Amino acid sequence: MGSPLAENGLGRLQHPGNIADYFLCNIRAQGMAPRKTLIGYVAAWGALAAILWGVDLAPAISGYPAKAVLAVIVWACIIWVTEAIPVGVTGLMIPMLLVVTQAVAKIPEAFGGFVLDVSFLTLGAFIFAAILGAAKLDTRIALFVVNKMKAVRVGKLIVALFTTNMALSLVVPAANARSATMLPIINGVIGLFGDSPAENNAKKAIAIACIVYATMVGGILFLTAHLPNVLMVGLFDKQLGVHISWMQWLWLHLPIVGLFPLMYWIIKLTFRSNNIEVPGGLERIRKEQDGLGKTRGNEWVILAIFTFAAIMWALEDVHKIKTGMMTLIALGVFFIPGVIPLKWATIQNKTIWGTWLLLCGALSLSAAMGSSGLAKQAAALIHPWVEGHGWIAVLLIMMAATQIIRLGMLSNIAAVAMLAPVLLEMAPLLNLNPVAFTLLIANVDTFAFLIPTQVVAGVVAYSTNTFSMWDYFKVGLPTVIAAILWSVFVMAPWYAYNGFPIWEPLAK
Template identity: 25%
Template sequence: MLKEAGMARFKEITVALVLVLAVWCGVTMPLGMAGDQAAIFGIVLVTLSLWATGLVPGYVASMFFFTALLLGGLSTPDVVFSGFTSSAMWLIIAGFIIGAAITISGLGARIGGLTRRYLSRSYPVLIGGLMLVSMALGFVMPSSVGRAAVMVPIGMALAEVLGLTKGTTGRTGVAAVIAIGTNMPSFAILPSNIPNVVMAGLADQLFDVHFGYTEYLLLHYPVLGLFKSAVIVGLVLVFFPARLTAPQDQPPAPEPPVGGKQGLLLVILLVTLVFWSTDQIHGINPAWIGAATALVLMVPQFGFVPQPAFKSAIDVGTLFFIAGALALGVVVNKSGLGDIIAREAFAWLPMQPGADFRNFMSLALIGAGTSIFTTMPGVPAVLTPLAPDLAAATGFSLEAVLMTQVIGFSTVLFPYQIGPFIVAMGLAGEAPRRLLKVTLSLFLLTVLFLIPLDFLWWKLLAVI
């Protein structure tokens, strides 16, 4: 009780201090901000503090964000509510419905039972195996939210089979490794995460610089994909320890053949997966593919998601939280705050031609720092236009400077910075703030070890 009271008081003090800082920013208009920009910056700071501390539920913080901006006349409704109209939001809603269908039909429990024989040897094998499957999906599915929508119901069903029930640290560990594993390694695969695609598209549009799939993979996957994933597995095992309590010495009862409703659902999901995996060919947004699948599953005659199940499947609080997280980056970029923050960081960092390691670290930290305010998809939109200036300051090639963005926007400090983290944890019924211990530790280890290791790898490849 005393520990909980102390933590609550710490959260209150933290938010109060941030509130004072926000008021100071609004009054003094630092860094050459205009009045509206300073006010927006203050609102962003308070919102971030509420999300980071968990002092209030995430959806309450999002409502504060929406309301403060609109009442203050600081932004327009189409920008403030852009999270609700984003394709990511509709992929999330589709994910809720797909997850409900998998659970209600019993298909999730069946798949969990089938995979149990391979992943039930121990808790570390379970966590490592789920990470490997999540990494593999990154090569065939272009959407991290889509990957989470596939993996979360299966992972949660498997956790239930192995005795990791709701409220246990082991279940949270399963949710955490899926949330991070379906997103973080895929930053090293060019078409598999939104920031990657935005960066490559802007590089092509602004500078006529083209990045190939193989060169991108070779440069980033060894460290950001393989090494970082191994570190993530280790952190999940440390922060969410558990033992598998389901009996391991008894083989599972043989499953009856798939048929009826489960068979039809499996066919629908396989067709969906094929369309998700080939979006580079047909050009249909993964969100609209998910929406079409959700529509089929909602048809009453099929009975996959009855009306009562639909009402319980859609977590409105999670949707509000995600809408706020998605809109924050848009608001920051539209207001011009992103450029101010990035240029100020650029001015303070010690970059000069010839100091390769210091320059490399500085460029990576610019991306990581910018993402705290813009969230990940906003980083390339802010930093890519600055690439020629950064190249001149460091002596790196334009291509190398652009590629360092990947290190920056894949180095996350808080869970809210990556929308798919929030989505996956929401689909799993776990609080996103449970990831905070992992993300903070991963940030520290990345700065101390993985970025220097990446520097050596880039040197070996003669990129810098």
């Protein structure tokens, strides 16, 4: 019998001379690229040390706390881009680094992102999603919507799958999770097509529209459907004293649904596949539905409790209990003994804890940017580039710049965590409303559709092997332009109508 090391393929590691192999083997076992991982890890810590104690890399930033926060931001960005450390671990390490570097004096303040109401809302929503997934209700809902719309042609199928994704936005509270939920359904549908040029175009249209575009539009519409929404609401509450409830967010972003017809038209014009018929598509969907069987009693109970939570979110202005606390109340109902037949271990394994930790760490970092004065100084640096322009020109410049910056950053959460505090500080310098200004620019950041690696949903869609980078870009560029123009000329006036005119500073 071999040794445990040998049985694991690591017998060589008994020899001290092979210590490098030990690390390389383990990095590969974690599913990471050794070169990228090690370069990113070393570069992140090197940059942190350089900003804190080495050459003055940021002479325009004054004061030690601000520079220390900047050092942690640079560390986090390098780690996120190179994926050198799991994102959930970075969520814990960010507050730790804020304390150790003395960027933030007290531990409770450094970990402040973990105790915000929106943090509890997100955690509860993630557990809700795990319960729905464990009961296979997410798949049941998706198949039900597609079947009811009786989609046969590609154009109608896109509408049906888009609607399905939007419906999932209510029950699956993270864009990444929704794109992953849609992936097997989309793969099943596009797998029914052949390899003719027209059918290949149909596959491209379905994958891009139904995994990427639908995920991000639905993400902005519902507060709990996209983590950057939660992050911004948390900042507004903490920094400005402006509380936006779940229902208020929905009403504020209702016109974003109008982007779908524009996206649909761009996809139709680009791929010209709307009239291609889906071979056996509806029958396939019905077959999968039949495989799930009839909705069982415990599934109706789960839906009823979730409906209760959604209604309570909508009635926050009536009962005065914040959404995070109401989410935990509903969560407590799920776990009354005997209510659901699911084991906690199953739910625990399906809950995306890492993403929640990332969100809390990002919230803590965003707050530190404000408390240290870094956000204000960064805003002052950017201010000269847009000073003297009207609010429309300012938005167009900032939105275009954001799209360029996002070419090298996969995480929308990370991007908004860095961007939102700066936008909050820039708005008063430009005599603009900080809520509207931040929402408009950060929401356009969600529509980063130039290359697949700008958003996780793009990467998920790219995994279908149905389209090239060029296919994605040629439909993505006009879509991004449409999103920018829609935000400036539709969303900005709508925000103004609802009490957040971008051209007026927030009343103190």
